[in-house]
Amino acid sequence: MYLIFTRLFCALFSLSVLNAAKILGIFPAPSISHQIIFQPIWKELSLRGHQVTVITPNPLNDSMLTNLTEIDVSFSYELMANHDVIKNLYVSTSIFGKLWTLHEIGLVVNSYQLECDNVRYLFDNKDINFDLVIVQALYTCNEIMLGFGSKFKSPVIAISSLGVFLHAHDAVGNPTHPVISPDIMLNFSGELSFLDRVKSFLFNFWYRFLYYYYALPKADKIARKYFGEDMPYLGDIEKNISLMMLNVNPIIHTVRPNVPNVIEINQMHIRDKKPLPKDLKDYLDASPRGVVYFSLGSNVKSANLSSNIRQEIIGALGELPYNVLWKWESDYLPDRPKNVMTRKWLPQQDILGHPNVKVFVTQGGLQSIEEAITNEVPMVGMPFITDQPSNIKKIEDLGMGLSVDYKTLKKEQLKKAIMEVAENTKYKENVQKSKAILVDQPMKGVEKAVWWIEYVIRHKGAKHLRSPAADMSFFEYFMVDVVLFLGGCVVLALYLVIKIASLTKNVTKSTKKVKKH
CATH class of the missing domain: 1.20.5 (Single alpha-helices involved in coiled-coils or other helix-helix interfaces)
Structure with missing residues (x-):
């Protein structure tokens, strides 16, 4: 209650300087690991007195947030499941296949969301207007949603839960050197070999050809179905973005030069620890030798692994001298070892904060890594999709953990990696060093994000921060x-x-x- 009253006071104070704005947030990606980055932002904006409307598959449903209207598009999860999106992403071996999957399913999901009655009401009702539109920038998936910026003739802020693809950098004139800042889909990390440099150079041309001559025109055609034929070309709307926020950090991501209207934020979802449920607390407290926490995140579910991979993992975990807490998403784990406890869902931040957790076996998602570093837990990475391989490679390079390949996984490899990370103190020491860098910032990520959002509201855009490069042709x-x-x-x-x-x-x-x- 104290926190709520404090924030309400801050909201009243801020509103004496800044009138309450009407903000539309569009966060369509059906992935809780992405949504937890944005939820603190729309919550804080609401608490500060702004009238916030959000399109999301993961509404907060918090009755205390009286200024917040959430349009639930959670049916998007079923669409993703029906198209086997996650499986196609980690089964596909080619970058082309992964990009094709992301783009095509993105168009399908966005189209269904725009058909939703509550969403259609926004662009069909002429009396509705907004002072600012915030759109989730996610690879090649959400360009259609930029049409809301044109519809309401308001400034647009793009925000990503991780990095963005080349076209998003192009939209604001951000440098995209193929060697210094290779695209996130290439999963390059550290010093690039000559062959890597050639691949990155060619990818910069190939991707732009694919996006500007296929993906964007296709998205523009679909957008006109909902926002009208008088809508400007989607590529021109994209170039009119006032600000782009990227959830990146100096530990995992390569330092890159950014133009003034690209703002780096991180640790958006990190919160204060909450008490653990009694059964979990008792289990962790009763594990003096230590606990291995095993979770592959919200997208790559452990229960969906093949039987061969599952058996190798079970074999390794069963031979450990530690207890294991495994996020297993079904009711039954075949051949479950005696030292393994499973739960369909686990409060990950609170578990990682327990002093008996020795190792975190993770898929390498950015949010999971930030949580591990914040709680000083070394890692064993088992990457599957998108940025996970390069994230885990960076973890290895910094000495914060080891990696295993799920495609060739044997129980001896996994057991050896876990034991090494658990018993060798250098991994925990390196995590502690990284934490000291990560948390040493002038303000929290949410505070920084909200400050810049209100900056755009105050100035009705941020054209004065726009780089001339954004308006230049490739030539x-x-x-x-x-x-x-x-x-x-x-x-x-x-x-x-x-x-x-x-x-x-x-x-x-x-x-x-x-x-x-």
Whole structure:
């Protein structure tokens, strides 16, 4: 209650300077690991007195938030399940296959969400307006939702729960050097080999061709069905983004140069510890030798693993001298070892905060890694999709844990990795060093995000922060025309030199013949 009253007081104070704004938040991705990044933002905006409307598959349903209206699109989870999206992402071996999956299912999910009655009411009712639109920026999936910015003629802020693809950087003129800042789908980490540099260079061209000549025109065609034919081209709306917020941190992500309207935020979902349920607390307290916490996150569910992988994991966990707490999403775990407790859902942050947890076996999601670092728990990574492989590679490089490959996993490998991380103190020491860097910031992630959101509201956009690069064509930005002009000048100069030399030679020969005669 004290926290609520404090925030209400802050809201009243802030509103003396900033009038309450009407904000539309569009966070359509059916993934709780993404939604938990955005939930604190729309909650805080509501507490500060703004009238907030949110489209989300994971509504808070908090009666205390009287300024918040949530449009529930949780049916999107069923759409994802019906299309086997997660399975297709980690089964597909090609980047093209992964991008195709993300884009096509994104169009399907967004289309169904826009057909929802409560969503249609927003763009069909002429009396509704908003001062700001916040759109989740997620790879190549949510471009259609940018149409709301055009519909309400309001500034647009894009916010991502991790990094973004090349086209999002292009929209704000952010540098995308293929070696210094390779795209997140390439999963490169550390120093790139020559072959990696070639791949990244070619990917920068291939991706842009795919996006600008296929994905974006297709999304634009679908968007016009909902927002009308008078809507500007979706690519032009995309380039009108006032601000882009990226949930990245200096531990996992490569440092990159950003233009002024790209804001880095992190630790958005980190909260104060809550008391554990009695059964979990008793289990952890009664494990003096230590506990291994095993969770593959909300997208890659342990219960969906193949029987071969499951048996290797069970074999490894059963031979550990520690108790194991495993997030297992079904009622029954075949051949469950005696030292393993399973639960369909577990309060991960609170568990990681228990002093008896020695190792966290994780899929390598960004949010899970931030929670592990914050609670000083070393990791064993088992990556599957999107940014997870590069995240775990960085964990290894920094000495905060080890990795195993689920495709070739044997119980001896997993057991050896867990034992090494649990028994060798260097891994925990390195996590502690990373925590000291991660948490040493002038303000919390949510505070930073809300400050910049209100900055855009105050100034009715942020065009003054916009980089000139955002309005340049590919040829202008990379000075292709200048290079071609200078190259042409060099060729012309060489041609003239050769011609003059040839003429001089001929004149000299003629002169010698005249003298001889």
